Amino acid sequence: MPLLSVEHVTRRFGGVVAVDDVSLGVESGQIAGLIGPNGAGKTTLFNLITRLYRPDSGEIAFDGESLLRTPPHRIVRRGIARTFQNVELFPSMTVLENVLVGSHGRGGRSARELLGELGLDAVVHRRAAGLAFGTMKRLELARALASSPRLLLLDEPAAGLSHEEVEELGALIRRIRASFDLTVLLVEHHMNLVMGVADRVHVLDFGRKLAEGSPAEVQRNPAVIEAYLGSERPQHAPA
Ligand SMILES: Nc1ncnc2c1ncn2[C@@H]1O[C@H](COP(=O)(O)OP(=O)(O)OP(=O)(O)O)[C@@H](O)[C@H]1O
């Protein structure tokens, strides 16, 4: 049984069907990629899983139990953490304080240990607001890990990072999967990153599930290539 299972989930906003009858499963321990052109419904799916939005229909289950009866503020306690497409930190708090507020009383590593593992030792007492962008993204990841999640949802963690930072991020995602015993669902436009770290890739287009497979299978799928080449972001065509 998959750790996360999304079954026939639909969510509309007015006339837009942001997520249209999507089904996917993420096996425990997997790094799963979720890709698709702009507006495909990737972030909406994250917002449905974390219960910020309610599906119009369909079922979402985590560890065999429906999430739809779990209120949004209990999602972290169920073991699901996320980072946001637009970095969301507490700017006036220090790095350490940002991680402490992320812990939600769930056990696991101490905040200091976590910051060490993510290479943030040197900035522990700096205010979040003054950090370099790449450091902020890493801090957001540390904060998500502070709740000792079983499932980590990453929404474009590579966006805005330098080439070197993206390479480090790939290695970091693999390392934290192993050392935190995590399952990861990764939304990314950065194809080299997704194809390099994902065990399985799910593709959305206009809210619908377009394809699913290994990175190699997805990259040579004509429908996937067409969806990217037909979009306004050909630079994000699978490499
Ligand atoms: N709260 C909302 N109200 C109205 N429309 C929304 C809302 N959230 C998402 N949408 C619409 O749903 C569709 C899917 O948006 P979503 O943000 O999920 O796409 P995405 O795949 O994350 O795109 P991107 O790669 O650009 O981040 C878009 O048409 C978007 O405008």
Ligand SMILES: [Mg+2]
């Ligand atoms: Mg998005």
